Amino acid sequence: MYPASFEYFAPSSLDEAVEVLERFGGDAKVLAGGQSLIPAMKLRVTAPRALVDINRIDGLDGLVERGGGLCIGALVRHKTCERSELLRGRYSVLGDAAPQISDPIVRNLGTVCGSLAHADPQGDWGAALLAIGADVVIRGPQGERTVALDDFLQGPFATALESSEVITKVQVRAPGARAGGTYLKLERKVGDFATAGVAVHVSLDNGSIARAGIAFTGVGPRNARAAEAEQALAGAEPTEEAIVAAAQLAAGAADPWDDHRGTVEYKRNVVRVFTERGLRTAVAAARGA
Amino acid sequence: MATQEAVVTRPMTVTVNGQARFAEVETRLLLVHFLRETLGLTGTHIGCDTTSCGACTVLLEGTPVKSCTVFAVQAEGRQITTVEGLMSNGALHPIQQGFHEEHALQCGFCTPGMMLTSVALLAENPSPTDEQIRWAISGNVCRCTGYQNIVKAVQHAAAKLREET
Numbered sequence: 001m002y003p004a005s006f007e008y009f010a011p012s013s014l015d016e017a018v019e020v021l022e023r024f025g026g027d028a029k030v031l032a033g034g035q036s037l038i039p040a041m042k043l044r045v046t047a048p049r050a051l052v053d054i055n056r057i058d059g060l061d062g063l064v065e066r067g068g069g070l071c072i073g074a075l076v077r078h079k080t081c082e083r084s085e086l087l088r089g090r091y092s093v094l095g096d097a098a099p100q101i102s103d104p105i106v107r108n109l110g111t112v113c114g115s116l117a118h119a120d121p122q123g124d125w126g127a128a129l130l131a132i133g134a135d136v137v138i139r140g141p142q143g144e145r146t147v148a149l150d151d152f153l154q155g156p157f158a159t160a161l162e163s164s165e166v167i168t169k170v171q172v173r174a175p176g177a178r179a180g181g182t183y184l185k186l187e188r189k190v191g192d193f194a195t196a197g198v199a200v201h202v203s204l205d206n207g208s209i210a211r212a213g214i215a216f217t218g219v220g221p222r223n224a225r226a227a228e229a230e231q232a233l234a235g236a237e238p239t240e241e242a243i244v245a246a247a248q249l250a251a252g253a254a255d256p257w258d259d260h261r262g263t264v265e266y267k268r269n270v271v272r273v274f275t276e277r278g279l280r281t282a283v284a285a286a287r288g289a
Numbered sequence: 290m291a292t293q294e295a296v297v298t299r300p301m302t303v304t305v306n307g308q309a310r311f312a313e314v315e316t317r318l319l320l321v322h323f324l325r326e327t328l329g330l331t332g333t334h335i336g337c338d339t340t341s342c343g344a345c346t347v348l349l350e351g352t353p354v355k356s357c358t359v360f361a362v363q364a365e366g367r368q369i370t371t372v373e374g375l376m377s378n379g380a381l382h383p384i385q386q387g388f389h390e391e392h393a394l395q396c397g398f399c400t401p402g403m404m405l406t407s408v409a410l411l412a413e414n415p416s417p418t419d420e421q422i423r424w425a426i427s428g429n430v431c432r433c434t435g436y437q438n439i440v441k442a443v444q445h446a447a448a449k450l451r452e453e454t
Contacts, residue, residue, distance in 0.1 A: 005297050008316040038358045039340050103428030105353045190427040
């Protein structure tokens with residue numbers, strides 16, 4: 001399969017990248033890992049007039065702990081996350097998601113920020129980062145702005161990113177002193193998209209739940225949080241009854257569709273079971289943190 | 290209907306199997322087509338052409354990538370290794386010997402990608418468990434062997450490489 005022709009730019013600075021994006025006014029795309037963009041171009045789902053390859057820009061591949069949270073640069077690959085010691089413990093919702101993304105070869109190139117920009121409702125990072133809490137840092141002609149991930153993700157393949165803008169990093173919010181999390185994904189085989197995925201993050205304060213983050217993959221038009229379930233858990237004791245009740249709320253909040261991966265009823269049930277399991281794992285980890 | 294697409298080309302230099310190569314390529318040329326058609330290195334196979342099967346796996350700076358999902362121009366100034374680059378001084382690479390000795394291929398279509406992924410694994414982890422091998426090759430699909438002998442072949446190569454060092 002052959003993509004449509006395009007002009008190719010490999011700038012060495014973000015300013016230059018933004019300048020090219022602006023020049024093509026909505027008809028240029030940023031190329032990071034390319035593991036979603038290139039397949040889409042081959043299928044001619046998209047045919048940008050220009051590609052701005054940011055892989056030659058220094059300083060975008062940092063994965064560091066900063067300001068009590070994590071900073072994930074635009075060129076941080078899934079593989080780097082999979083192997084990072086930083087993404088264990090209180091950040092386990094991220095560390096558990098990384099090795100479940102696509103397959104090992106795709107993970108060598110694909111990036112966290114690229115996945116967010118692509119905004120596939122089947123993407124895993126959106127759910128994991130919504131659960132723990134994150135903000136997207138964006139560079140454009142007017143400078144830098146920061147958008148909460150929940151506002152950044154707008155719908156299937158739709159985000160708050162303007163055509164002349166590029167994501168420079170995603171900032172993971174402070175997970176809480178006593179926190180834990182996990183990511184559960186049902187897939188038919190390695191490399192498949194999720195039948196359903198649930199990301200869970202819990203922080204504890206004096207034994208009760210300070211904050212619970214629950215977010216979905218593949219069971220709605222975008223990665224979305226189970227807000228009602230989160231609210232029901234906030235301030236509550238992490239009892240088995242509370243967990244079971246929250247999982248019921250989460251299943252009700254999921255908005256799946258019938259397809260070859262399963263029926264609506266089946267996927268809702270997977271969400272319920274995964275939310276229960278995820279909460280149990282997250283609470284146990286937070287207690288031990 | 291006439292297309293309005295202009296052909297956009299770009300000069301590029303890339304090192305393939307240790308040899309510097311220069312070409313004027315279309316920006317939209319995929320790395321796999323550059324290797325197979327521009328350079329005539331047909332050992333790299335096109336399987337699914339949809340980033341799923343791993344038959345087109347090559348090493349980019351030592352890292353396995355699916356060459357159907359990388360543009361040739363992205364490899365500017367970089368090092369590529371294809372299956373043709375595995376032999377040295379007329380001798381098969383230990384991974385090639387392993388695939389031969391352990392009968393790790395039937396139709397052979399997935400073999401170049403399997404071997405390159407395995408070479409990258411062994412460079413990082415000289416003594417992998419069977420589980421680690423299965424995990425590493427989980428992006429490379431084989432429809433003949435059931436993977437059993439591929440895992441044995443990688444272990445065969447691992448042992449051989451450990452002897453050599």
